[in-house]
Amino acid sequence: MAVTDGSFRGLAETLSGVARTLQAEPDVEATLLAIVKAAVDYIAGAEHAGVSLVENGKVHTVAPSSGIVETIDQLQYDLQEGPCVDAIAEHQTYRVGNFVDEARWPRFGPAAADHGIHSLLSYRLFVTDRTLGALNLYSSRVNAFDQRTEEDGHLFAAHAAIALVGAQREAQLSIAIENRDIISTAKGILMERHGIDAARAFRMLVEASQAANMKLHQVAAWLVDERTQA
Known part of the structure; x- marks a missing residue:
């Protein structure tokens, strides 16, 4: 549920619950799904959400x-x-209240409004100097997000970025361990086959x-x- 009482204690408790939920997810895909669901549930005014992920420069x-x-x-x-x-x-946060009147993006603004989207919040997802992507929140209502919502969203995005990079590192470690085990098995096959x-x-293997x-x-x-199929 979105924080609406304005209390720091209420916000802290909500963020703690969100953080525990995100950290409990088992992999990158599940973490991303949890981030998006929590964003819609937690951030006031958000009707839709998604993550724009940067991978291999794209x-x-x-x-x-x-x-x-x-x-x-x-x-x-x-565009x-x-x-x-x-x-x-x-490396900034952007808040839009009405794309019909938005002059910063002259081609995108009218296109978004034509699709029924009028308000947006976009946060850079990052840890230290590494940009993971952006968390994007959309609403069909005009001025759906205010300054307080933007500030609360900053804290949410920080927790989301930490959870995401943690899931990515665990996935990389899992792949590394799996690759190491496969290489070890292949070495054993060659040692047995060639007596080396x-x-x-x-x-x-390197050659x-x-x-x-x-x-x-x-x-x-x-x-x-x-070897398995032989």
Whole structure:
């Protein structure tokens, strides 16, 4: 439920509950879904929400709460203008009360209004100097977000960014462990097959990786699959 009583204690208790919910999610996708759901539940005026995630230098929408989020986000990506794009590039927060009167984005503003979106809040999601993307909140109402809502949303976005980067690190660690185990299994297969030691088996995997222009764990996985199917 959105915080409306204005008390710091109430806000702190709400944020603590949100933080525990986000940290309990098991993976990146689940964390993103939890962030978006909590944003709609917690931030006053938010009817729709989504995350614009930066991956490999590109921005794309993940975990949208509705189809209109994907539509409005894609307009910004295609036009290369809009509060979401600027939140990521300029490291700022943007609040819009009425896109009909919005002059900062002359092409995107009217397009958003044509799709029934009039108010927006866009927060940069970041930890230290690393930008993860942006959290975008939309409403069909004019002036749905005020200054207090924007400030509360800042705290929410900070918790969301911490939860997201934590989930990403856990996912990377899980992949690293899985890759290590696959490589170890592949080394064992080569040692048994060719009667060689672990160092020589590892060199064979590296040479095969370079020759095939594949990552080491991919070559190892292919060898393990081949052994399993044989």
